[in-house]
Amino acid sequence: MSLRCFLSVCVVLTLLQAVCGQVPIPFLIGGTPPPITTPGGYPYPIPVGYSYTWVVPGITTATAGYGACNCPNTAYETGTATRSVICQQTANGVVTTVANENCYKYIPSAVIPPSTLPCSCATTFDYAWDSNNKWSECNFPCGGGSQTRAVLCRNTATQKIAFNQQCTAVRPATAQRCNTQACPLTYSWYASDTYGECTLPCGGGRQYLLCNVVTV
Numbered sequence: 001m002s003l004r005c006f007l008s009v010c011v012v013l014t015l016l017q018a019v020c021g022q023v024p025i026p027f028l029i030g031g032t033p034p035p036i037t038t039p040g041g042y043p044y045p046i047p048v049g050y051s052y053t054w055v056v057p058g059i060t061t062a063t064a065g066y067g068a069c070n071c072p073n074t075a076y077e078t079g080t081a082t083r084s085v086i087c088q089q090t091a092n093g094v095v096t097t098v099a100n101e102n103c104y105k106y107i108p109s110a111v112i113p114p115s116t117l118p119c120s121c122a123t124t125f126d127y128a129w130d131s132n133n134k135w136s137e138c139n140f141p142c143g144g145g146s147q148t149r150a151v152l153c154r155n156t157a158t159q160k161i162a163f164n165q166q167c168t169a170v171r172p173a174t175a176q177r178c179n180t181q182a183c184p185l186t187y188s189w190y191a192s193d194t195y196g197e198c199t200l201p202c203g204g205g206r207q208y209l210l211c212n213v214v215t216v
Contacts, residue, residue, distance in 0.1 A: 005075050027209050051090045052098075052106045056083055071121035081119045085112060126156045131172040138178035148175045 011166050046052065057066035071079035087103035103110065111179070130152045138145040151174050153167035154160065199205035 046106045049092045050078055050106075050111075053088050053090075054085060054103055054107075054110060054112050055088045056085055058082070066117050066119075069119035069121060078174075079119050079121045081117045085115045126164050127153055127166040127168075128156050129169060129172055130154045135176070135178075140179055142179050142181055142183035144180045145178050146175055147178045150174070151167050159163050 056065045065083040066081035067083060069079040069081050087098050087100045089098040089102060101113075131149070133150045133152075135147045136147045140146045151172050153162045153163050153164050195207035198207050
């Protein structure tokens with residue numbers, strides 16, 4: 001048999017394999033031909049009698065089957081719920097679970113059901129104001145000053161700082177007055193060239209330096 005005839009037979013066999021729905025065997029003699037594709041453009045035609053689909057085990061609705069909300073230990077209220085998504089093969093009426101690679105291979109354009117779903121952690125965590133921080137030093141020693149402290153919203157389970165909006169109770173005061181007692185009056189001398197009025201209009205009187213009243 002001539003080489004040309006042999007090559008023709010190989011091409012015919014390859015085309016027959018494609019028609020029968022089988023994956024074409026690489027054509028090694030004379031180079032590898034382009035892959036035979038289905039009308040959808042997939043490089044792997046689905047074998048006759050077979051079908052593939054993505055499913056969520058035991059679930060018939062798009063939003064069911066998720067587990068408990070996995071809430072991170074942070075201030076955020078949003079967590080993630082997950083569920084299993086598998087590739088299912090039907091071969092001559094027999095349904096089996098196969099590796100996900102089969103669905104990627106035979107139905108690459110199929111919509112894969114989501115395996116994760118954002119969920120709320122608001123009912124999972126409790127929040128409370130933390131007002132145990134110390135007050136700052138008063139900014140005045142007397143006469144009425146002010147001092148401040150940090151009041152934070154915390155996750156009661158993790159003690160991590162949360163957003164203020166997550167604490168629904170009235171927030172304790174973050175500032176208050178301090179050292180409200182009156183400042184005492186003290187007196188002291190100071191050098192001055194200003195004298196008060198003379199005590200007598202004539203005959204000799206006295207003039208006194210002014211006395212400074214200082215409050216502390």
